[in-house]
């Protein structure tokens with residue numbers, strides 16, 4: 001990472017606040033052509049001046065690029081920023097691996113870390129495709145798993161077997177926004193000598209930094225808050241440098257790399273991460289409080305509300321509560337859709353975390369092909385709504401919700 005790290009030139013981002021860090025952390029101070037932005041290097045391969053230059057590279061005497069699947073300068077710049085943001089400081093002990101999308105980050109890690117005959121513990125209320133991958137493709141490769149309720153710590157510990165290699169959870173979870181007590185999970189993992197992986201897409205490093213609690217690996221779908229503008233698909237795994245080096249070897253075989261253009265869009269988005277998260281945290285909290293007092297709303301799931309089961313844990317371990325609010329409308333599947341259709345600001349669509357607010361009825365989006373009973377079995381009720389607050393003005397979002405609920 002030394003070729004992309006700026007700390008040698010005297011910037012010590014731990015001394016700065018989050019917004020300064022979003023802009024400057026992980027960035028080199030000396031750049032090609034004196035450009036302020038990181039260059040986008042479109043090159044599939046990299047050439048050697050002569051055979052001696054090749055041997056110097058092979059022997060590790062120089063750090064440079066070789067081939068596009070093994071690394072790219074723009075991608076490395078994004079990786080340096082992501083690694084630094086994840087722990088709040090530039091550190092040679094922490095590294096990041098950028099992937100083509102969040103799902104690719106998940107599958108690369110699980111394929112690389114779980115040999116045939118091994119076992120993982122995974123919590124429920126998680127990204128549907130992650131659960132599907134574990135249930136179908138990993139099972140076919142001879143990897144067993146046990147599903148435990150998110151935040152059931154006794155259940156997590158009981159599920160650990162001699163073959164268990166990994167405890168996997170999201171935090172906050174999707175869509176019920178359960179927040180894992182990272183200290184308790186790390187204590188279990190250390191007692192039982194297994195590794196831990198948290199998909200912290202909903203939190204971002206602005207709201208929580210699981211590595212600082214002793215979690216081994218953090219995954220983000222960078223498509224969401226990190227990119228932040230609904231214009232790029234990317235994923236990232238962050239953890240200790242040796243484990244990330246092993247995952248990089250796996251990526252060299254699996255091929256799920258992030259292209260330089262996407263890496264640039266991600267770098268660009270990351271510079272405003274702190275600004276966006278401040279606004280999205282504020283919008284989420286204001287919207288959750290408004291909805292929790294509205295007679296047409298049966299229930300609000302948001303860690304910032306005192307009645308949320310993980311409110312105390314979230315208050316201790318998170319900087320903000322996030323921009324996603326899940327809630328149950330007081331009506332059936334059709335009445336809920338009519339309420340959604342009356343909203344003027346949020347677009348109807350999957351995904352979350354971008355500057356535009358997005359709203360969805362999970363029963364009709366990610367879980368459409370299931371019957372109502374099957375959906376209930378995985379905890380998705382027909383009247384559930386998930387709202388990802390964008391960076392719009394808080395008052396405008398609330399006024400829009402109010403008008404849609406008034407005519408409901």
Ligand SMILES: *Cc1c(COP(=O)(O)O)cnc(C)c1O
Pocket residue numbers: 101102103104127170174199201202221222223224233234235
């Ligand atoms: C979106 C998402 C993913 C998948 O990420 P992609 O970038 O869409 O592949 C994984 N986990 C969580 C929690 C997500 O929200």
